Amino acid sequence: MRATVTKGSSGGTVAAPPSKSFTIRALFAAALAEGQSRVVNPLISGDTEAAAEILTQLGARIERHSGYWQISGGNLKPSGEALNCRQSAATLRFLAPLCALLEGTSYLTFDPGLARRPMTPFTDIFRQLGVCADLTNSYVKIIGSGGRFSSNNISLPGNISSQFVSGLLLAAPLARDGLVISLSTPAESKDYLRMTISCLRHFSVTVETDNELTGFRIKSQAYTPADYAVEGDWSSASYFLGLGAIAGATTVAGLNTGSFQADRFMLNCLRQMDAKVLTEKNGVSVFPSRLKPIDVDLNEAIDLLPTVACLAAVAGGQSNLTGLGRARLKESDRVKAVADNLKIMGIDVVEGPGILTVAGGSPRGTVIDSFGDHRIAMAFAMLATVCGDTVITGAECVNKTYPGFWEDFKLAGGKVTLSE
Ligand SMILES: O=C(O)C1=C[C@@H](OP(=O)(O)O)[C@@H](O)[C@H](O)C1
Numbered sequence: 181m182r183a184t185v186t187k188g189s190s191g192g193t194v195a196a197p198p199s200k201s202f203t204i205r206a207l208f209a210a211a212l213a214e215g216q217s218r219v220v221n222p223l224i225s226g227d228t229e230a231a232a233e234i235l236t237q238l239g240a241r242i243e244r245h246s247g248y249w250q251i252s253g254g255n256l257k258p259s260g261e262a263l264n265c266r267q268s269a270a271t272l273r274f275l276a277p278l279c280a281l282l283e284g285t286s287y288l289t290f291d292p293g294l295a296r297r298p299m300t301p302f303t304d305i306f307r308q309l310g311v312c313a314d315l316t317n318s319y320v321k322i323i324g325s326g327g328r329f330s331s332n333n334i335s336l337p338g339n340i341s342s343q344f345v346s347g348l349l350l351a352a353p354l355a356r357d358g359l360v361i362s363l364s365t366p367a368e369s370k371d372y373l374r375m376t377i378s379c380l381r382h383f384s385v386t387v388e389t390d391n392e393l394t395g396f397r398i399k400s401q402a403y404t405p406a407d408y409a410v411e412g413d414w415s416s417a418s419y420f421l422g423l424g425a426i427a428g429a430t431t432v433a434g435l436n437t438g439s440f441q442a443d444r445f446m447l448n449c450l451r452q453m454d455a456k457v458l459t460e461k462n463g464v465s466v467f468p469s470r471l472k473p474i475d476v477d478l479n480e481a482i483d484l485l486p487t488v489a490c491l492a493a494v495a496g497g498q499s500n501l502t503g504l505g506r507a508r509l510k511e512s513d514r515v516k517a518v519a520d521n522l523k524i525m526g527i528d529v530v531e532g533p534g535i536l537t538v539a540g541g542s543p544r545g546t547v548i549d550s551f552g553d554h555r556i557a558m559a560f561a562m563l564a565t566v567c568g569d570t571v572i573t574g575a576e577c578v579n580k581t582y583p584g585f586w587e588d589f590k591l592a593g594g595k596v597t598l599s600e
Pocket residue numbers: 201270340341342343346368369372482483506
């Protein structure tokens with residue numbers, strides 16, 4: 181599908197979609213809690229549908245009601261069917277340690293795009309746990325031990341993806357002797373780990389750690405059923421907050437400004453770029469502003485790279501974005517995808533292993549390759565409201581986390597035509 185965006189946006193109000201990351205965490209926790217839980221305001225997208233389908237295959241019962249999903253959890257068992265994670269790395273990385281705990285064999289499958297993303301930590305994780313596993317580029321076969329690990333001490337790197345750590349935190353309560361997790365390199369994406377810990381706490385699971393998240397101790401314990409209300413997604417909101425700064429005044433409703441979500445950092449970036457931002461009880465409003473360039477380390481809010489880089493393309497000077505190493509390990513190499521597309525728009529960009537410098541200017545409309553990455557498509561749709569006449573290829577990729585994006589783009593005053 182192609183999205184053709186023309187210049188201008190009158191602005192408007194959109195409701196932030198529910199958080200993808202919190203929805204997936206809540207689904208796993210509810211499925212692991214024996215009894216009845218509800219996930220209120222769940223995100224319905226490719227990633228969360230993958231998680232829901234897999235948890236159902238493992239024995240959770242998910243009844244979909246208006247505004248919430250009723251989940252009957254507990255007593256999960258391996259499924260003889262392939263557990264398809266589709267494109268969701270969070271689902272894969274949360275599921276693998278869980279399957280290592282179930283008694284029996286599980287087959288985890290995934291789309292080719294996910295196969296290209298880091299899998300190596302699994303090999304070492306399973307070796308340390310004494311779990312037999314077979315990793316290939318099309319499936320992961322895990323022979324689960326029923327909660328009996330040969331060791332309950334495990335060490336893993338914190339700088340490949342926090343999702344590997346989050347997956348172990350979610351599974352640890354089911355381990356017969358719990359788990360002690362240490363990190364061979366410091367944790368990155370700490371807010372995502374805080375999201376995991378806060379979700380576990382909501383389901384009565386206690387994680388012992390320190391302020392710097394240098395290590396974790398989780399005793400064997402039971403999840404208890406709970407009702408979990410999913411808050412608005414700051415990553416998805418970032419495109420409309422940015423739209424407000426460069427096109428037309430835009431309000432995003434349903435955001436928790438005290439959220440654990442890493443990408444609430446978008447407020448810091450907007451303020452550093454001198455955007456006019458108003459935070460109110462019912463949402464955040466951003467108004468057209470003359471943006472200043474930004475020097476910012478995005479290591480702890482890695483999904484904001486496309487949004488911030490596109491804003492930097494229209495700022496009055498050179499911006500320096502650092503801490504980008506893990507951005508190369510997402511649905512696309514986002515550093516390269518952003519750099520290639522901005523260059524085609526006539527913006528001077530220099531990319532390094534973990535950095536991107538962007539010389540603000542007057543980007544021109546062109547054909548943008550989304551590289552099948554939802555965040556590339558959404559960020560360049562935002563930018564296209566300034567340069568106009570821009571075609572974004574593979575525009576359906578937004579369905580991974582934000583199926584309603586193009587409708588909300590119109591609600592926010594954007595002008596877009598979708599075509600095959
Ligand atoms: O735990 C999660 O839900 C996520 C963690 C992040 O990955 P990193 O571990 O690379 O920060 C982020 O990119 C991803 O969209 C969601």
